[in-house]
Amino acid sequence: MRVKIENLTKRFDDAVAVDNFNMTFEDGELVALLGPSGCGKSTTLNMLSGILPVTEGHIYFDEDDVTKVPPQNRGVGLVFQNYALYPHMTVLENISFPLEIKKVPKEERIKRATEMARLVQIDKYLDRKPKALSGGQQQRVAIARALVKQPRLLLLDEPLSNLDARLRLEMREEIRRIQQETGVTTIFVTHDQEEAMSISDKIVLMKDGHLQQVSDAQTLYDDPHNEFVASFLGNPPINKLYGYIKDGKFVLEDGSATVNIDNPNVKEGQTVVLGIRPEAIQLNQPQVDLTAVIKQRYTMGKEELAFVNVGNQTIRVYLSNDYEFAVGDSVNIKLRKKGSFLFDRETGARI
Amino acid sequence: MTKKKVSTFFTYFFLIIGALIMIFPFYWMIASSFKTAAEYNSYPPVWIPSNWLNVSNFVEAFKAAPFARYFLNSVVVTVSCVILTSITTILGAFGFSRMRFPGREVIFGLLLSLMMVPFEMLVITNYQTVTKLGLVDTLPVLILPFSTSIFYTYILKNFFDSIPDSLYYSARIDGASNWKYLWRVMVPIAKPSLVTIILLDAIACWNSFMWTQLTIHVDKLRTLPMGLFVFMSDEGSNPQLQLAAATVCVLPMIILFLFARKYIVNGVARGGIKG
Numbered sequence: 001m002r003v004k005i006e007n008l009t010k011r012f013d014d015a016v017a018v019d020n021f022n023m024t025f026e027d028g029e030l031v032a033l034l035g036p037s038g039c040g041k042s043t044t045l046n047m048l049s050g051i052l053p054v055t056e057g058h059i060y061f062d063e064d065d066v067t068k069v070p071p072q073n074r075g076v077g078l079v080f081q082n083y084a085l086y087p088h089m090t091v092l093e094n095i096s097f098p099l100e101i102k103k104v105p106k107e108e109r110i111k112r113a114t115e116m117a118r119l120v121q122i123d124k125y126l127d128r129k130p131k132a133l134s135g136g137q138q139q140r141v142a143i144a145r146a147l148v149k150q151p152r153l154l155l156l157d158e159p160l161s162n163l164d165a166r167l168r169l170e171m172r173e174e175i176r177r178i179q180q181e182t183g184v185t186t187i188f189v190t191h192d193q194e195e196a197m198s199i200s201d202k203i204v205l206m207k208d209g210h211l212q213q214v215s216d217a218q219t220l221y222d223d224p225h226n227e228f229v230a231s232f233l234g235n236p237p238i239n240k241l242y243g244y245i246k247d248g249k250f251v252l253e254d255g256s257a258t259v260n261i262d263n264p265n266v267k268e269g270q271t272v273v274l275g276i277r278p279e280a281i282q283l284n285q286p287q288v289d290l291t292a293v294i295k296q297r298y299t300m301g302k303e304e305l306a307f308v309n310v311g312n313q314t315i316r317v318y319l320s321n322d323y324e325f326a327v328g329d330s331v332n333i334k335l336r337k338k339g340s341f342l343f344d345r346e347t348g349a350r351i
Numbered sequence: 352m353t354k355k356k357v358s359t360f361f362t363y364f365f366l367i368i369g370a371l372i373m374i375f376p377f378y379w380m381i382a383s384s385f386k387t388a389a390e391y392n393s394y395p396p397v398w399i400p401s402n403w404l405n406v407s408n409f410v411e412a413f414k415a416a417p418f419a420r421y422f423l424n425s426v427v428v429t430v431s432c433v434i435l436t437s438i439t440t441i442l443g444a445f446g447f448s449r450m451r452f453p454g455r456e457v458i459f460g461l462l463l464s465l466m467m468v469p470f471e472m473l474v475i476t477n478y479q480t481v482t483k484l485g486l487v488d489t490l491p492v493l494i495l496p497f498s499t500s501i502f503y504t505y506i507l508k509n510f511f512d513s514i515p516d517s518l519y520y521s522a523r524i525d526g527a528s529n530w531k532y533l534w535r536v537m538v539p540i541a542k543p544s545l546v547t548i549i550l551l552d553a554i555a556c557w558n559s560f561m562w563t564q565l566t567i568h569v570d571k572l573r574t575l576p577m578g579l580f581v582f583m584s585d586e587g588s589n590p591q592l593q594l595a596a597a598t599v600c601v602l603p604m605i606i607l608f609l610f611a612r613k614y615i616v617n618g619v620a621r622g623g624i625k626g
Contacts, residue, residue, distance in 0.1 A: 051520045072526040084517035088539040097535075098525040145525070 001062055001152040001185050002027050003048070008057035010043050010209075017043040019209040021057070025187060025202075030179045032196035033189045035206035036232070041189045044206075045155050048187065049078045061152060074153075077146030077184075081158040083138045085130040091117065091141050092126040098149040116144040120178060136167045143175070147182060154179070156188035160195055172199055193233050197221070205229055222338065227348035230275045230341055236305065239281070239315035241274040242345070250274055250342070256311035259289050259335065263342055263351060271345035278305070280339025281317045283331050290333040292317075294325055308333075377601075384408050384595035391591040408595035415586060418599060420571055421578035425557060428493045428574055432556040433549050435498035440548060443499070444507035445533050449519065459508075462501045471561075478565060492566045493574065497556060503548045510544040511537060546614035554604055575600040 003025040010018040018040040025031050033041040046052040048059060050071030058067045066074050085094050096113035104112070117123040120140040130138055139159065146154055159175060160168045176199040179186045190196050196203050197217035205212040205220065213225045224230035230238050243252045245266045250259040259274065266272070292308035297319065299305070304319045308331065317333070319325050342351045383391055385400040385408065412418060446452075447459050477496050486492040514537060522532040538545065563577045573581065579593075579600050586592050 049520075049524060051523070071520070071523045072528075074524075076524060078521065078524045080517040080521060082515065082517055084515065084521040086518065086522075086536055086540075088536075088542075097522075097527075101526040101531060149526070 002060075003153060003185060003187070004060040005044075005048075006058040006060070008044070008047065008059065009055050010040070010047060010052065011055045016209050018047070021209075021211055023204060023211065023214065025185060027185055028183050029201045030176065030186045030199060031188070031202045031204060032200035033187060033204050033206060034191070034193060034196040034232075035212075036191060038208075039206040040209040041191075041206050042157055043209075045078075045157055045187065045189050048153070049076050049155050050074050051078075075149075075151050076153045076155055077149065077151035079139070079142045079146050079154075079156045079159055081161060083130075083142040083162075085138055085141055085145075087130055090127050090129055091122060091133070094130065094141055095144045095148050098145065102149065113144070113148055116148045117141075119147070119181065120144045120174070134167075135163050136171055139163070139171060140174070143178060147178070147184070151184065154182075154184045154186040156186065158189055158191070160190070160192070168195070175199060194235070197233070205232065207232075224275075224341060225350055227273055227275065227343040227350075230343070234277060236278050236300070236316050238341075239276045239278060239317075241276065241310060241313055241315065243272060243274065245270045245272060252311040252313065254311045257290050261342060262337075265351045266342065270351075272351065273343045273345050273348075275341040275343060276315065276335055277339035278316045278318055280336040281315070282334040282336060283317065283320060283325075284323055285332065285334040287334050288332040289335045292331055292333050294327050294329050294331060297325070297327065380594045380601070381598050383591050384598045386591050388589065388591055408591050409599070411589075412582070412586075412592045412596045412599075415592065416578060416582045416596075417571065418575070418578060418582075418596060421573050421575045422599065424490065424572060425574040425576075427490060428559075429553050429556040431494045432497045433553050435494065436500050436503065436552050437545065437549060439499040440503045440507055441533070441538060441545075443504040444511050445529075445537065447504070448508045448511035449529070449533075463505060466501050466505075474562065474565065477562075481566060487566050488569050488572060490572060493559070493563060496562070497559070500552065503552065506548060507541060507544055510541050514540055543614050546611050550607065550611050553607060557604055 005021055005023040008018055008021040008023075009016070021040075021044065033044060035041045043052060047054050050066070050069060054067050058065055060066065061074070086097065089097065092110065092113055095116055096109045099109040099112060114123060114126070117126060120143050122137055122140040122144060125133060125137060130141065133141065139162075143156075143159075156175070160171055163171060172195060175186075175188070188200075197220075201216065202214065203217055203220055204214050207228050213220060213229045215223075220229060221233050224233070227240075231240070241250075241252060243250050245251070245268060246258075247268075248261075248266060250261050250272065251257070261274075290310050292310045292315070294306050294308050295314065296307045297304065298307075304321075306317055306319050306325065307314050308317055310333070317331075325331065343349065344351055382398070382400055385403055385405050386397060387401075387405065387407075390397045390400060447455060481487055481492050481496070486495070518536060519532060522536055527535065557574075558576055559574070560576045560580070563574055564580075567573055567577065570578075570581075579596050582596055583593055
């Protein structure tokens with residue numbers, strides 16, 4: 001099912017949680033609503049499910065305006081962050097509860113619930129109560145319960161945040177698999193960029209109730225629309241050098257260095273931020289954009305990184321194995337075009 | 352090591368003494384109800400009745416006064432009270448916990464403040480009300496004034512409040528109405544609290560005395576405690592009969608407690624863990 005959001009706004013008293021949000025989710029897509037805490041992503045999800053009333057704007061499921069339709073009539077499945085399983089019911093009873101409410105005959109109810117349990121691979125534990133299950137198993141039950149009534153839209157609220165790191169990887173794949181097997185349009189909320197990037201077809205990045213950018217993970221990373229998008233994605237995070245434009249060139253804030261930038265959109269004297277992904281920095285190449293001094297080295301997994309000083313600002317670079325580097329050494333830096341972005345200092349917009 | 356043993360010894364010593372003091376009157380009551388008059392009156396006292404199967408005291412007590420009738424009245428009154436109180440408590444607690452309506456906090460605060468008024472003070476107004484309704488000397492007079500309880504509503508509301516909102520929303524999305532959610536999800540989860548409430552209410556109803564004395568003057572409508580009281584003054588010379596009657600009066604509540612004990616302990620334990 002296609003979901004269309006038009007000028008969606010949610011206000012709590014004076015606070016604006018979601019501001020004039022426009023978005024279309026295509027049929028069968030797996031979309032991540034990504035953003036830091038308090039960006040309005042869960043609020044958006046809850047408005048889609050119908051739990052939260054909408055302040056302004058409209059939500060369409062295919063052609064139907066469901067803005068005022070109560071949750072039970074929207075045909076959505078929702079998996080809560082804490083799973084919200086009914087503690088007094090067994091796994092089978094939990095999964096078949098939505099069917100029981102719909103007055104589906106008992107036999108068919110059990111048949112469909114069992115099938116769903118098999119899909120999420122929880123069919124071995126049908127007689128257990130939720131408290132006798134692990135976090136990952138509880139989540140499988142929650143997904144099965146959300147899917148059993150064949151919803152038009154599946155919503156997942158931070159589905160992986162209560163799981164430990166290893167299980168999180170496993171369930172990530174599982175959600176992808178289940179989504180592909182059922183083909184149901186799925187929207188999930190997360191604050192974990194890696195989670196969003198690894199399984200979704202499309203990422204919707206939000207901040208302070210505003211939509212920042214919508215695209216697939218790679219585009220989001222390679223072509224950020226603004227400084228926030230660039231700094232939110234990436235680990236290690238993007239480097240930022242603060243400066244201004246002089247004679248069409250980037251000049252560091254303290255005037256200690258100049259970088260040639262090939263960007264026709266800059267204005268003379270504009271204060272800007274030069275964002276450089278750590279992997280876009282090459283050391284000791286023939287061409288030199290900047291010189292830096294190694295301040296501190298550290299390793300992250302198999303990679304070795306260093307903090308280096310450029311003028312009085314610090315950035316992160318990867319150290320290659322081809323050279324010996326020591327703290328205090330001076331290194332030449334070359335910036336690759338891919339992975340280097342120029343942003344307006346005031347507005348954060350990409351130049 | 353020995354110091355610990357000594358302290359354990361004393362702990363148990365005093366606990367046992369305390370337990371004996373608690374249990375003794377009950378033992379005496381039950382044991383005496385099986386004694387013959389001679390055994391009961393003998394000195395030094397007979398601690399153990401010669402025949403535990405001697406039910407003549409019960410038979411005589413039941414002949415001397417309509418205890419079967421009293422017992423039935425007690426059961427009818429208690430069961431009705433408990434059912435009505437449970438229903439009003441569950442619905443009230445759900446309303447105050449889950450529904451949003453204007454003045455909710457004020458109304459609930461007012462109700463709570465009414466708990467400060469002692470029952471003895473309400474007796475006068477309640478008596479006037481039931482008199483005007485013409486309920487004096489009927490069984491409903493023992494039931495209707497006790498069909499709601501602010502205290503139990505308060506307890507259950509607090510328990511309902513502790514059930515996470517996400518369960519409610521989940522049920523709504525699963526298609527359940529408020530009504531379905533209440534009976535299929537909230538009530539089963541609140542079972543330990545409910546059992547406690549039902550038990551407390553049953554005991555209070557069963558033992559209710561003052562109100563019964565005021566409003567019931569017809570022998571066939573008396574409940575057990577009331578009947579027992581009258582029987583006490585009539586049969587002052589036969590304490591073994593009185594004690595047999597008292598046993599009949601007390602036993603059902605003890606049995607009820609033994610059955611429900613598991614749930615009460617569960618209820619207390621559950622309160623301590625999250626989720």
